[in-house]
Amino acid sequence: MRSKTDKILLIVLLVSFLTSLYLIFAWAPQIKASNTAEQIAQKIFYYHVPSAWLGFLAFFIVFLASVAYLWKRDRRYELISVASAEIGVLFITLVLVTGPIWAKPVWGIWWTWDARLTSSLILWLIYVAFLMLRRYLPDGSKRANLSAVVGIIGFVDVPIVYYSIRWWETQHPKAVMASGEGSLDGDMFIAFMFALATFTLLYAYLLKKRYQLLVLEDAVNKQFKEMEIL
């Protein structure tokens, strides 16, 4: 069931990931830090931040698709929201795992209950709840409505996570991208942007595959039901 486009996209993805690894480890210089551990651990940033941004994008798509579903009552929007929520949970899981791995050599602790970390964990829990809701409720309009509502309300946490480092005193580093508070060295910026583009491509590929699969599953299940009735 893998089309030619999928194969090309997979090859492009593989080449992009290999190039991004080269850019991160061979091209981008190390940051100026007080200790070597911090300099080495900073390399985690190149995949940690794009994972977070793509997680936010995935949940934004869930939000849009949920609004569109409640408005148009079109099953396709419901399936897009499910596909995007699954991928969003994957990316935020990567954020929640790689964050503490960076924190241990730099802060000396794995985790602290500061605003950024706690709100990120809450975000993850909201969308895990979204997926659990879909798994345990029977298929139908009640499930679709409830999950659309969770998809809309859950998105409220995304800006809270994003602005938490500005609104509250947190141990989490301040934003170096999309803010005037810091900036990246030219080569670091290239490596970061390339990683971000690669993750965006990965998101697009996974969303397409997962959505197509959900549509097919839906069609097969419908056929099975019709066969049982006959």
Added chain:
Amino acid sequence: MDAYIYLFLAYSIIWLGIFGFMWYVNKKTDRLEQDMTLLKEMIEAKK
């Protein structure tokens, strides 16, 4: 030296997560293909 272990751990987990998700999607595709075969057989039998 320890920092390299953390770096290796972080990148390994990221790759594990990405490939794990792709494996999950492929597994679902395989199951769907089985379902489609079964469906075709059921349609043939009804005929």
